[in-house]
Amino acid sequence: MFDGYTSSELMSIFAMQGFAGLSLFSVFVLMAMGLAIIFGQMGVINMAHGEFMILGAYTTYLTSGFFQSYLPSLFGGYFFVAMILAFLICAALGALVEWLMIRRLYHRPLDTLLATWGLSLIMQQAYRSIFGAREVGVELPEWMMGAFQVTDLVELPINGLFVMIIALSIAVGVYLLMYRSGYGKKVRAVVQNRPMAEAVGINSAGIDRATFALGCGIAGIAGAAFTMIGSTGPSSGQAYIVDTFLVVVFGGAQSLIGTIVSAFGISQAQSTMEFFLSGSMAKVLTLLVVVGILMLRPEGLMALKVRR
Amino acid sequence: MKTPSKTPSIVNWFTSREGLYYLALAALLVVILPLALDPFRLNMVGKYLTYAFVAIGLVMCWGKAGILSLGQGVFFGLGGYCMAMFLKLEASTPEATAIQSTPGIPDFMDWNQLTELPWFWEPFHSFSFTLLAVIGVPMLLAFVIGFAMFTRRVGGVYFAIITQAIAAILTILIIGQQGYTGGVNGITDLQTLMGWDIRTDAARTTLYFVCVAMLFLCLFVARFVQNRKLGRILVAMNAQENRVRFSGYDVAAFKIFVFCLAAAFAGIGGALFTLIVGFMSPSFIGIVASIEMVIFCALGGRLSILGAVYGALLVNAAKSGFSESFPELWPFAMGALFIGVVLAFPNGLAGLYQSYVMPLEERLFKRKPKAEAQPVSEPEPTPEARKPAVEAKEAREYDPMIEHYSPEKS
Incomplete structure (x- = not known):
């Protein structure tokens, strides 16, 4: 499969595809991060996660429209406002969903899966009714357009870099929150032993709600970032959901590092193979390898050591 | 297939309460619907019924044994594709495909520049x-997946996610390999089965009755399994997996068995689907289709095999009804159905029937025993009547993941 390429061409191909893979990686990290903290904390799979992401994306779309019409002078900075708004809106909706639905279903994770799938259908159709079935895109501020020319063959688009920076800073932020804050300590206590955590006075229901809201909020930021590199349609979220689940499960639930490593591995494998094989075969191979590894090592790459 | 257990004769069983429920379903499918509907609508009912096979499998696999597979569409599709490949080969005789550059192979292969039949098509x-x-x-x-997963004690949400990923993989693969599989269009233009034209109204009606017969066969197999010790173990496994394991049963083997059983049902359903609808495409396999199959089972009642049939019929009928008149409302209804079934009535229509209609029935039953034959025309599902006390209790306090959050019970 490498026939006909010189070694320097191969290097550039790998660099370019590697970078293309990095923007996929950023989307994976952003989506998987929210999913992973919800799954790790509560054992709940949120099938509507992709739709929360799209909610963030539509929020960004509306914000950019607002800035364009009313505050054109500040247009360069609209993205940051949009990001905060996306986080707040998604987190608020997440908290509401948790309160209405999820908290009644903690003992039945499989049912949560179905209920959140129902939610995702409703949200998708709502987007379709409100924003139309066509994909929408935002206008990038000027400073985000263009690309760095690294060598003759390799160039890196700025918006991709920017999204990657967001992904990494969110990852660092989540790490700090989970391992360096009082809230994180409580979350980890609940994860490790719920009855004991309750016994020492941790409000586990409150922690659950906050975590679910946080996860959804991060999905919102993911959606805001997503608009920078692609257009948004009502069902864009669903396109990523299976990959994201696999990222989370493959990385090992409850392990943030594992999530990042597996997001990196899956996105790189997929985008590198895409150059040499057809896109669909690259995806099939990647998913097959991941599923195969999961069958051999069901706890994922980096799992908490628990006795079973 | 064996006749129902522990009854002196079949006739006696048919006059028992459970037998009457089966008779009611049979009357609905064999007499009422064929008389009331024109051949086109009847064909659609036949299509819905093919989904009932999947739903029965899911009742056994998910409702009883607690294994949620979000990839039943895979098995449905495999069964369907096997049948479609046979029919397609029959339709692409060298005479019928003489205009192609390579006569004798299916048309989509010719369009994709294939010059001979791939090896896996030969048989x-x-x-x-x-x-x-x-x-x-x-x-x-199913055996390969089940063996890999269950012997490593993977279950619950992980299993659901992985089966979903497999559904995604198979869909992408089929769409990507257009030359071998027909791609996104699927395998279309199927005409005859062993020389018998399957597109005429008469043939479609016959196929409908074949489908009903197969459905009852599957129902009796499922009933046989659930009423035996095997079925008890499955239910017990769902509630307290470790206790069953420590009692000396090989939990993985039982799980593999029930997963394979569900897969076989789905495969039969898929094959009948191909025959009744006349084509097969990847859209019946994918993630969305697979998860919709779960709602058929959930609406009917995840513990009731008869309920599953009604669930598949109702959801699909509602789906075509909505899609014909208000296509934009259907996803809302479907979403609400998912949430409602899970939150409000986890045991589905069968559960509702059991708690609301059955007491009524009981009163009628006492006064005049023949009134039982009434539910024939009722749209509500009829769960198996003589549910043993264990199961009735379980239905009341249904809690499949009990072991996760109640350490004091284990």
């Missing part, structure tokens, strides 16, 4: 092999 010239493959291929895949 599908034989009808007996096809019948075997319809059940065998899904079961084989």
